[in-house]
Amino acid sequence: MSDTNVVKTIIVDCSPETAYNFWHELDNLPKFMTYLRSVRPVGDQRTHWVAQALGGIEVGWEAETTVDIPNREIAWRALDGSFKHTGSVRFERAPGNRGTLVRVAMDYGESGFLASAMSGILGSDLGRRISHDLRNFKQVLELGEVTQSDASIHEGTHPAQPPDSLPWNTQAESDVRAEEIERSNV
């Protein structure tokens, strides 16, 4: 991984409260970080993360929430010894009330199996991956779902042609997303 320490920001048309609440709900994380299979709580301030690596292998690790300031900031660090990973996300009201600045900082260590598996997942450019995930986050909050094109529906390079098959039940997923957005906006 060429970048191990990356900061990326996006502006989302919602309040810091809405953005924070959406991110804080662990089930929401795989909706915009699409390589994540699940994130679930396993005890006091601890979470278990599962990601899908190349070839469909799943890798998992435990993380600890180190900062949680409502409507302002969430930070975490991985607890597995060989996998050095810390991350944070901050929410700040944008000037002119033009939504919320969402700022993500992530740091991945270079050594160990998990780190190399993550590097396979995230690609050679961590910054680009995080930018993409933040755009997904913005789309989920502003539209209720991630915008798909004929080429983007599958990972990797594809011609811009209607896909033969869908990688998952897109319609059902988008229904769930739409419902959850409505709930989280209440």
Added chain:
Amino acid sequence: MRANCWVGKNNVQVQNVPDPKILNSHDAIIRVTSTAICGSDLHLFGGFVPTMEIGDVLGHEFMGEVVEVGQNVRTLRRGDRVVVPFPIACGACFSCRRSMFSLCENSNPNAEISETMMGHSVAGVFGYSHMLGGFAGGQAEYARVPFADVGPLKVPDELSDEQVLFLSDILPTGYMGAEMCDIEPGDTVAVWGAGPVGQFAIKSAYLLGAERVIAIDDVEYRLRMAAEKAGAIPINYEFTSVLDTLKELTGGRGPDKCIDAVGMEAHGHGLMYAYDRAKQAVMMETDRPIALREAIMACRNGGVVSVIGVYAGLIDKFPMGSVMNRSLTIRTGQCHVQRYMRPLLERIRKGEIDPSFVITHRMPLEQAPQGFSMFRDKEDNCEKIVLKPH
């Protein structure tokens, strides 16, 4: 279904591809009844636009009948007859709420590519490379249309496909080119390029109050159309100096407003043209800005240069000194089509403009490859080709 696919430089083929599917809850599927080949498709055809993949379905000017809608679509239903705007826009983001639909922040799944190339990303566009999203285009029997409540415009049955099809791109594009000029009564407007967009820019300039419009091209039949159908004064740059002729027509002052409806593949004469061709061939300059340079040099002091011809990347030898010292304003943009569709439909309905005058050829979708070559080579006085998929 059958679809016209890009398979390489100067090569398109009509192939069998899967039928489109609903991928997002705001999608509609359209059975395409009419689609057109755009001048900007020729930039793809010629291999001038990066991030094309073999098999990409082309086409961003199309209309048809709604055959399926996603479950969150509110305003369209099966059987509606619609024209589809070429920029894909969510209707909800910062740009869309300011009516800058071609700058939608949420419609391009490959925003990172477009950001790398241009500094910031732009909206997705049907059938127009992967940096603009990788959306299959409308030169096909069916097409998927995202954000169906935002883009497609329902059109009345009494208007034919040929009267309303160009609301998808070239009529609003030409109109926006004229609108950006802030035309005042008595203005003289010069339009570079007498292709279909240029024709509509000329017409629109008159609709917006220009007193005199001048068309510049080197293709005699296109200049004839500009003169006879759109009412322009033609200048053929093959035979005369454009700058001298424009000065002569304006008492030395220059046209008040200048519109570049040519873009990145301009043709010209002399050393600068040779220089641009050579640099473009080795990708040191992606675009040949011959018309744009001339429009800047020609424009009167304090005038407006409006750019609607498509540029993709970098240009060279840009006369910034002329722009700065002479207080020129440059305005430009991919057309925010959604903003113009309804008012222009009204003008068509009232008979103020009938866009079908640019159509010279009609052919079945299966003949798209011949159509592309014919349009590129300007054979048989070709101005605009409409394809019929069914």
